[in-house]
Amino acid sequence: MIKFKRLVVIGVGLIGGSFALALKRAAIVDEVIGVDRSDAALNDALRLKVIDRAHSISDAPDFNEIADLVLLAVPVGQMAATLALLEPRLGANTIVMDCGSTKQDVIGVAYEKLGKKISQFVPAHPIAGRETSGVTSADATLFEGKNVVLTPLAENTADTIARAEDTWRACGAKVVSMTASAHDAVFAAVSHLPHMLAFALVDEFAARPNAKSLFSFAASGFRDFTRIAGSSPEMWRDIALNNREALLTEMDAYLAKTQHLRALIANADAAELSALMARSRDARAQWLAGDLDGFRDESA
Numbered sequence: 001m002i003k004f005k006r007l008v009v010i011g012v013g014l015i016g017g018s019f020a021l022a023l024k025r026a027a028i029v030d031e032v033i034g035v036d037r038s039d040a041a042l043n044d045a046l047r048l049k050v051i052d053r054a055h056s057i058s059d060a061p062d063f064n065e066i067a068d069l070v071l072l073a074v075p076v077g078q079m080a081a082t083l084a085l086l087e088p089r090l091g092a093n094t095i096v097m098d099c100g101s102t103k104q105d106v107i108g109v110a111y112e113k114l115g116k117k118i119s120q121f122v123p124a125h126p127i128a129g130r131e132t133s134g135v136t137s138a139d140a141t142l143f144e145g146k147n148v149v150l151t152p153l154a155e156n157t158a159d160t161i162a163r164a165e166d167t168w169r170a171c172g173a174k175v176v177s178m179t180a181s182a183h184d185a186v187f188a189a190v191s192h193l194p195h196m197l198a199f200a201l202v203d204e205f206a207a208r209p210n211a212k213s214l215f216s217f218a219a220s221g222f223r224d225f226t227r228i229a230g231s232s233p234e235m236w237r238d239i240a241l242n243n244r245e246a247l248l249t250e251m252d253a254y255l256a257k258t259q260h261l262r263a264l265i266a267n268a269d270a271a272e273l274s275a276l277m278a279r280s281r282d283a284r285a286q287w288l289a290g291d292l293d294g295f296r297d298e299s300a
Contacts, residue, residue: 008067016073017138022171064089077238083113103180119155122164144172188246198229
């Protein structure tokens with residue numbers, strides 16, 4: 001069974017905290033050290049027994065060399081500074097993983113900041129989360145049954161990749177691998193775009209002169225559609241900007257679809273409007289049922 005003496009979590013929030021709790025529950029880590037720029041987050045993590053010791057960001061170089069596993073659970077916009085802080089004290093046998101929702105930009109920064117130690121870095125993206133952030137929302141079961149995407153580097157050894165995979169499986173996750181470019185294209189569509197739409201709709205309603213009336217009558221449909229607008233603005237700002245080319249492509253495709261939908265409504269085209277809605281309903285039901293064989297996959 002895989003075992004770690006010491007885990008360092010840099011960024012003690014929902015993802016980092018849940019990772020620590022999951023490995024503690026699986027009994028594969030002896031000690032968890034939390035590193036964060038927020039004293040409040042560290043105090044909460046200690047109180048909730050998510051971590052065993054706490055250090056501020058400025059203390060990080062003093063102890064990173066004694067960790068055998070490091071998880072970078074910081075917004076992608078902080079990755080460069082965090083990797084630069086990590087590199088001088090990174091032990092030769094330490095595995096480093098990130099949790100970033102974009103991969104090409106993070107990998108580029110990792111090559112720049114880690115240099116000859118790049119083989120120790122395994123890029124990862126756990127497809128799990130909640131609309132609430134922070135270590136107080138951390139949950140040992142967060143990754144159970146969820147996908148974790150690894151985008152391994154050519155420099156990674158087979159053993160390093162296997163240890164990274166086993167670590168996420170110990171959290172209850174399903175591990176899949178793909179290229180960084182494929183990852184960024186896929187998640188621009190199925191994750192980054194929906195978040196932008198939710199943020200935009202809530203902001204547009206909130207700026208209207210009749211905002212109070214709108215929110216007074218908004219019910220479950222609006223709540224469900226906009227749930228992810230409760231996510232961390234800092235994190236999603238960084239994601240949008242760091243994956244902007246793929247995201248802009250998806251936004252243009254969505255705008256074209258909404259223009260088509262608008263034309264159907266404007267032209268009172270009941271037959272095509274009904275057909276579009278039926279296709280959407282059926283595709284969603286097929287996806288929820290886990291029946292993906294009927295969908296095209298020209299990327300395969």
